[in-house]
């Protein structure tokens with residue numbers, strides 16, 4: 001079966017698996033836990049479609065996916081992905097923005113944290129040993145294409161434990177990392 005990507009929306013069709021994260025799945029990730037708990041718990045925050053031609057962990061393999069982060073905020077903090085380091089730190093990744101507006105939030109192992117603005121067509125290289133998370137700062141779905149090594153692994157636990165050093169919030173109507 002031919003797998004396709006809709007270049008306008010990032011939507012994958014064919015040999016694809018999908019997963020999603022709802023507000024209920026993200027306890028503890030946002031600064032304002034009371035605001036998170038007060039939102040409808042079945043609200044989808046993000047969805048990931050994957051073209052997984054290789055099993056996770058296959059040395060030398062590649063995986064491709066599109067992440068869709070929905071518009072919304074928890075308090076003043078934009079909807080975002082959990083974020084992760086790669087379990088195998090010595091592995092990089094490419095992201096590119098297909099539609100919507102947002103930010104790629106990055107943090108190295110020393111806790112230095114910065115962000116790259118995303119809009120249709122921006123290309124983002126995530127260096128080795130740098131944690132990464134997407135946030136939607138716009139009013140449409142943020143769709144981001146991703147290509148990573150099948151054996152890089154995902155270390156979500158470090159982020160669940162310590163978070164990112166900075167958060168992306170709306171301040172006076174504008175995204176601000178602080």
Ligand code: MN
Pocket residue numbers: 084086093132148
């Ligand atoms: Mn990654």
